Amino acid sequence: MSDASLRVGFVVSHARSSSDEALLELARQLVRDVQPRLEEATRRPWQFEFGEPIRLSSNERRHSGDFVGEASLRVVEGSFDLVIILTDVALISRRERIVFGLVSPLARTVVLSTDRLRGREGAGHMPLASPAIRWNAAALLLHLIGQGLGADPDPAPSGALAPFKYDPDRVSAPAFHEPAALERLAAGFLEREHTASGPLHDLWIHGCAALRHPRLISNALGRNRAPLLPLRMPGLATAAVAPVFILVFSAEFWDAGLGMTDATAWAYAAISILVAACYLCFAQKLFLPRKESRVIPEHLAVANVVIFSSMLLAVLGLFAMVALLSLAIELWVFPSDLISTWPTLDEQQVGFLDLLRISVFISTVGVTTGALAGGLQRRRVLRHMALFQAEV
Incomplete structure (x- = not known):
């Protein structure tokens, strides 16, 4: 395993009416779930550092551009190779679609929303601590990080880079089927200043x-x-x-x-x-x-x-x-x-x-x-x- 580690900043951005505690606990659990998969595939250590939570001004849905400035500032201030933002508000793409997550290889930013994972308000609205949320969020985060590194989509339905689909019966984080390619991409992803x-x-x-x-x-x-x-x-x-x-x-x-x-x-x-x-x-x-x-x-x-x-x-x-x-x-x-x-x-x-x-x-x-x-x-x-x- 290479000695050069990839440094990742992890930031929780919660709605005005919600607490950051449950989202922070989910973020820590995600790190424990995805870190072994990433280190196994890239053959180098991954260091995750948690920043101060961000309380949004409202509960309204957010566009991708709403996170660029804050994320890029965190990347530079912490000298991170990547910044992950976990939010509980709905996330809107440029095409005005509600999505699970977004990734920017340019801004070195991954944004993951729990809004669609939890379902609609009411009987189907699952708590963040539920196993389905945990493992689907882990699969989604691995998928987004792989795309952020520049990996090509994986046609295999069970891989981390396969098209993400919510699976209520998921019980583990998926693995990367082509670790050699991911290892090469991770080496080139290390920040050059x-x-x-x-x-x-x-x-x-x-x-x-x-x-x-x-x-x-x-x-x-x-x-x-x-x-x-x-x-x-x-x-x-x-x-x-x-x-x-x-x-x-x-x-x-x-x-x-x-x-x-x-x-x-x-x-x-x-x-x-x-x-x-x-x-x-x-x-x-x-x-x-x-x-x-x-x-x-x-x-x-x-x-x-x-x-x-x-x-x-x-x-x-x-x-x-x-x-x-x-x-x-x-x-x-x-x-x-x-x-x-x-x-x-x-x-x-x-x-x-x-x-x-x-x-x-x-x-x-x-x-x-x-x-x-x-x-x-x-x-x-x-x-x-x-x-x-x-x-x-």
């Missing part, structure tokens, strides 16, 4: 981390459909679209758009998109926190690359949406013969490329106002990103 010496070196570390994990990043960007994120954030889209209906009918704006070159318009657009994405990431504090400014964990660098890339693609998608809207207004709403009467044109013919340049100019201003006045909330933005890449 980098020391930054300045902003440029910080950027270099993030770039190198992105090159080492292209598949993880591309899968996350594909799942969250980053260019379509503005459609799920109406405040951002509304703040960007609103100026269009004023600017597209403004003579001064047409004069400025017709007077600039194509290169100027596109350069202004590219710079504005990049600045807007940076502003949203820093102003809304979207990047996952780190304990010290000089220490950057590898997984945190990868997660922040996904967050920035998602916001950059989201702003780019917003730019395209606003540009198409303004171009449509120019082509089919704005009177075409009205432009030719303006004295500032000096008999200049306005063609399609001129209209396209003006729409780019208008969209650039719209993107800027959207970033400044979008009214985004960190929790809502993280909720829409695919940081949690698997759900059960």
Whole structure:
């Protein structure tokens, strides 16, 4: 067995009306049940450390993004390789489904809910101390940890990585059928930390981390459909679209758009998109926190690359949406013969490329106002990103 151990932080997050005692006891029992299975499969010790319980502000169901910030902070503060959050409130996925649990290889976070395991309130609502809850929760936790390590699903119905199904007659924690693969994945899961010496070196570390994990990043960007994120954030889209209906009918704006070159318009657009994405990431504090400014964990660098890339693609998608809207207004709403009467044109013919340049100019201003006045909330933005890449 390898001497290098995997350090896991275990946090209980209970509803406002419930006590943390029963949930803490279940968490300790889960560690006793799953630790031997994990050590047997990975051939290295697993250390579990319990943090202070978190009391939620209400009993309402929670989305995955509600746990990202707290979990990432626990990962960094404790130098953990993984954080497990056990909660008794209903857990909602990005697709608005009530699920048993979620896992994020990016944020190194596993969230397990006992809500579905216990059943509905009433006669079928089982106590947390019941054997069915204990063993099904253990099976679920092993399944989520395996996915968090990056293991492929197991088609065998009895393995820990098989599709999870609640079994009231379950009496033991399942084993991993391919321990060799899990051993290799666990070795690569050990946290790697980098020391930054300045902003440029910080950027270099993030770039190198992105090159080492292209598949993880591309899968996350594909799942969250980053260019379509503005459609799920109406405040951002509304703040960007609103100026269009004023600017597209403004003579001064047409004069400025017709007077600039194509290169100027596109350069202004590219710079504005990049600045807007940076502003949203820093102003809304979207990047996952780190304990010290000089220490950057590898997984945190990868997660922040996904967050920035998602916001950059989201702003780019917003730019395209606003540009198409303004171009449509120019082509089919704005009177075409009205432009030719303006004295500032000096008999200049306005063609399609001129209209396209003006729409780019208008969209650039719209993107800027959207970033400044979008009214985004960190929790809502993280909720829409695919940081949690698997759900059960």
